[in-house]
Amino acid sequence: MKRPESPQRAVFTRRALVMMAGQAGVLGVLAERLYSLQVKEGPKYAKMAMANRISTRQLAPARGRIVDRTGATLAGNKVNWRALLLPEQTSDLGLTLRRFSAIMPLDARDRARIERDMHRQRRFIPVVLHDFLTYDDMARIAVAAPDLPGVLIDVGTTRLYPQGGLLAHVVGYVAPAGEDDLAGNPLLALPGMRVGRAGLEAWFDTALQGHAGSVRMEVNSVGRVLGETDRQEGVPGAELQLALDLDLQQAVQRHLDGQSASAVVMDCRNGEVLAMVSNPSFDPSLFDSGVSAAQWQAWSVDPRTPLLNKAAAGLYPPGSTFKPAVALSALAAGTLSPHDRINCPGYLDVGGSRFHCWRKGGHGSLDLHGGIKNSCDVFFYEVARRTGMEAIADHAHQLGLGTAIDIELPHAREGLIPTPAWRRRHGHHWNGGDTIVSGIGQGYIQVTPLQLATYASRLASGRAVQPHLARSLGGAATAGRTPEHWPPLGIPDAQLGAIRAGMFAVVNDPGGTAPKARLPLGGVQMAGKTGSAQVRRVSRAAREGGHFDSSKLPWEYRPHALFIAFAPYDAPQYAVSVVIEHGNAAAEVAAPVARDIMMDTLRRDPANRATAPGQRVAAAG
Amino acid sequence: MISGRRLLRAPARGPLARLGRINWLYVLLICLLGGVGYAALYSAGGGAPQPYALPQTIRFGVGVLMMLTLAMLPPRLLMRLAWPLYGLSLVLLGLVLHVGHVGKGAERWIVIGGVQLQPSEFAKIALVLVLAAYFHRIRWERLANPLFLLPPAAMVLLPVALVLKEPNLGTGAITGLVGLSLFAAAGMRLWQMVALALPLPVLARLAYAHLHDYQRARITTFLHPEQDHLGAGYNIIQSKIALGSGGLWGQGYLHGTQGQLNFLPEKQTDFIFTMIAEEFGLVGGLSVIGLLVLLVLGGMLMALRARSQFGRLLALGIAMNFFLYCAVNLSMVMGVIPVGGVPLPLVSYGSSAMLTVMFGFGLLLSVYVHRDERLEARDPDGL
Structure with missing residues (x-):
């Protein structure tokens, strides 16, 4: 003899069954969603996954040397260890910069330059934080690396004029790319890339620049390089030999x-x-880091027009x-x-x-x-x-x-x-x-x-x-x-x-x-x-x-x-x-x-x- | 009737007999899900039992013992404990607002005796208990009178308000929905539900106005995740990328690129399912969802099987809570709803959620063990 169900239990049973149908339905919809994400749109996301873990970095080519008729260097390159920041790999730029400056003090001019570069450059192009690091500097940065996502140490070159002012007018000088240069070739923003501003550096700029290479690296989400997958060396700039002695x-x-x-x-x-x-004459290397207002003033009032x-x-x-x-x-x-x-x-x-x-x-x-x-x-x-x-x-x-x-x-x-x-x-x-x-x-x-x-x-x-x-x-x-x-x-x-x-x-x-x-x-x-x-x-x-x-x-x-x-x-x-x-x-x-x-x-x-x-x-x- | 009652009551006597009445199939499913959790956390730890998999397994073992112990407790006792537990949960919720630890811009946990405790998790179980106890004693006929719905509504709103104040949007919503499901299961009339649903749009508007900035950001980035690749939209995009790159068969255990390379945020907690589906593909993902379906529906079936209204409502509330947990977490990692810090129960790393879920399952099993016991509507001892 079966006991008649109380109305309470009958209602409970009905509604519980409706809820079960709802629960099964919701989980079913989620299963369908999983299917569409993984199988229907799978290839699209697989490609994004590849892009996620492969980071492509452009390599600045070495600028071509300028030598005299006997091969003596008039404009060369100097090895420069520097700290770079890849904006796309740090989530909190301000915090990273603060931490970095606690290790390597940045003066107001550096900060202004970094700020400016951050704004005008694409996020995958690194910004130079500090040039000419010593071995000690590099060690200190390396120790703090986990707190500095996106900061990397990189070896590049800067222009070197061993003859100083002797050839400043002939050889000219280089300076970091300006807005106009970047509009024509955004790769000029790469750290180490310079644009010839005067003299032969300007006249033969394109040939001296060379072509940027690239390296593809597997990185993790904080930008730590896990290995190189592919490397295309850039073409260094052409060497210019002068008739000059x-x-x-x-x-x-x-x-x-x-x-x-x-x-x-x-x-x-x-x-x-x-x-x-x-x-x-003048010291052509001053233009690389930016000429101070006082220096400009001195040059422009000098009646001997240096x-x-x-x-x-x-x-x-x-x-x-x-x-x-x-x-x-x-x-x-x-x-x-x-x-x-x-x-x-x-x-x-x-x-x-x-x-x-x-x-x-x-x-x-x-x-x-x-x-x-x-x-x-x-x-x-x-x-x-x-x-x-x-x-x-x-x-x-x-x-x-x-x-x-x-x-x-x-x-x-x-x-x-x-x-x-x-x-x-x-x-x-x-x-x-x-x-x-x-x-x-x-x-x-x-x-x-x-x-x-x-x-x-x-x-x-x-x-x-x-x-x-x-x-x-x-x-x-x-x-x-x-x-x-x-x-x-x-x-x-x-x-x-x-x-x-x-x-x-x-x-x-x-x-x-x-x-x-x-x-x-x-x-x-x-x-x-x-x-x-x-x-x-x-x-x-x-x-x-x-x-x-x-x-x-x-x-x-x-x-x-x-x-x-x-x-x-x-x-x-x-x-x-x-x-x-x-x-x-x-x-x-x-x-x-x-x-x-x-x-x-x-x-x-x-x-x-x-x-x-x-x-x-x-x-x- | 009387003979039937005697007949049904008879086998439930003695601890061993009660142990035999435990739904061991259900326990097996729970352990299976725990095993999935171990495997996933082993992978999230970079292919090592530390730092996630081993501690979690120890907690799981403790949880199973607690669950089986709870399964032995008679519902009569549980019903008596409902009010004290509910009161305790409110105290803890109040406490967490004042001395709670800040995590991601919200106060959510307190440390008691070295154990992190999320009172909001505990409050859900306590709420289910106290609502089940309340509705157990109110005859179905009387619920037609809205006045009898007011006390339980207050029981729901009090913890919900405190949880939202933390502020924990996800858990607050789940708590509210669990309470609502008990109202419906207890026999709330349809017209009452309609009347309740009508002012919802206004309430939603009001709620949005009181959201914290980070919660609003979640909603906006959910709607337009591509606008901020590295900000708040990052989680959603990375999760979808990881899921998508899993494909049908997955990238292989311990070889999911997005998870192993740390692109996947919080892979050991909120996004553990993403990690599983990346490494085991659709096949693995659907298996986990299948397991969850069995656990949810199994819980609901146990609720249907219980003879007391208290047992039924308690089991339904627990199963509903588990279901909502899973559904919110899965929707979140698949980018269906805004990200909200809701873990996948038993799989995600974390002590508080794990233990409260096991606590709930213990109650559920207790309902099943004592499924044929009838509880007097009026407890003779009073309450």
Whole structure:
């Protein structure tokens, strides 16, 4: 006999059964969910799992070295142990940074930089916390590693300029990538990657950079590397070998020491730049870590412009060094023949103005040879007047003055040879007097010391050589290493010979303007030309008062002293240009410097000492 | 009727006889789940019994002894203990708010005699006991009067409010649902349920306004986990990745990449199921779910089998609590509901949850052992 169920139990049974159905249903739904996660969407999550445990890190390639013609390092790389932070692998950035700075103090500038990098970079690109760790530093960080998720120690390189300021203007410098660089190539944010900002570093930036490699590593969730699964080495940047001779560069620098000056030495046969010095200079490594405001201030108020590469970007009136170009244009135009004579009474009157010769009493009657040898102003006033500015400008350009030249420097200047057309473009009238003063390289004419060296090279070789700094890049020789590469200028030898003879007389003949430039070597002789470039017009009253002495002027008003030269005279190999700012007397100041530079050049004979492209000379890396 | 009662009562006498009446199949299922826990914690420990698997097994052994001891206690005694235990649980809940240890932004446990205790776990069992005792004495007919629902409603709301204040959203919700299930099983009328359900949306709005920031973050990251890969969404994403990479057959025991490489957060506690399903795949995951289904439905069947309303409600409450535990944990690791610190009972590492679940199973087994005993609606000794 079965006991009838109480209503209580009946309700309980009904509802419990409903609940059981619900429980089974819920767990069934969850089982279905598990099925869809594991089997239906399984492959998708499996891929994410792979990405989870495989971390790909980019490896910054070593930047290409820059070496001189003998293989000596001008820009190299220095090993740099540093602490990095991978933002994607730390959950609490602030905490990690606080803990890190308890071990390795970070100053306000570091913090600001880290903050900035964190914000602008992708989370998988590490941020440098601290550079140049010592062994002790690394040990301390390694001990604290469990508390520092995402912090890793890494070996990289930083740019090293063993020659300091000596080559700062030529080699340039590198700096961390800025916003604009990153927009083009986000990999530039990799620690150790640098962007060339000036000089050859900037010009050859892409080749020197190389290509980033990558390493794929199995990591755990706090970023601890458990093993490498795959490694693709980056391609290091190409090595750039220069035509420059470090020895000679040092010698030239010594000769310019203490001056605000620049000098360029070229192989006049093939255009190789053997030395290019701009004084004073700066320490290029300062740009890597960021230049302080005080340093900037000091550089920008210095009247001797240490940041400016005077050799390639300093603009000066050529002064009398321009006279050979004027003479060549007159010979080509037929307005002057080598034996025409012009009388110099000490002045020339043109259109109501009187133009003075530098020699108060005048030179009397002179032919071309005498005109150059004495650097007679009146002679060249007259030649310029006869020839006209357009023809002079054409020839000056042909000789490399006031025109763009193919030097591998991003900030090289073009300079200017003024013409009536140029004056008109700027809304001015060209006066006859403008042509007259241009005849002696004054007025609006502006050239660079590099152009002057090119000019001297072309006068000496008769070929349209272009100055160039590179000899080889990545082991491949760059073009233009033989004289035959450069086309002849097309100027008849007789005309060039007359000019060269005049320049020989300047240095070697009695009565020449630059006797101090004479080489004290038996058989080897140098030809040259002085130039004084006024930076301020000399007032008539001062000149006629007869007591004008530019050496008594304040430094910044004294004329620049210029000299161009080539040697040996009978078979020219080397060309030199020297510009000493406010050096006052070219013959007294610039000529001896040019002589000393030429002596050092001839003694070293850099053209005959060079290593094959790509070949390493036993040199400090 | 009388003869039937005598007949039914007879075999329950003597401890040995009662031991024989224990549902050993159910005990076996519990031990199976404990074994799953051991294997998973061994893997979570990096393939070693320390630091998780061995301590957990020792606790499990203690728990089994406690469970079997509790199974011997007669429901009469349990009913008498209901109120004192409930009172104790409220005291502990109040205490934890003042001297509790902070874990993840919430006060949740206190240490008594070196043992971490989560009063909220204990409170659920005490609540089930006290509700079962209450409804046992109220005749079904009288429940039509809502007045008789007010005392038990207060019994539910008091601990729920204290748990939410900790704040522990997950356990608070489970406590509330367990209480509700007892109301329904005891015979609450349908119209009463509807009337109760109506103001829920308003209450939900109010509740959200009082949530802690980290709880709101859980809800938002649950809705948009991809917005914050390394923040709060990390857990959900990593859990789903680990599950997905398990596939049908799994990556192999001790070879789950996400778990072994520590991408999986709290793999030894909340996310232990993920770890199992990564290493053993869908097959392993479904096996565990199957085991859970057997335990839940087995508990419910034992509830149906009991002759006293107290026993029925007690067993149902315990089974429901276990079910909700499992369902919330599984939903959480599969990204169905926001993550909420609810472990998988008997499998996840942790002493408090393990012991309270075993305590509950002990009560459940006691109901089964004494399934044929009838309890007087009015306890002669009074209460």
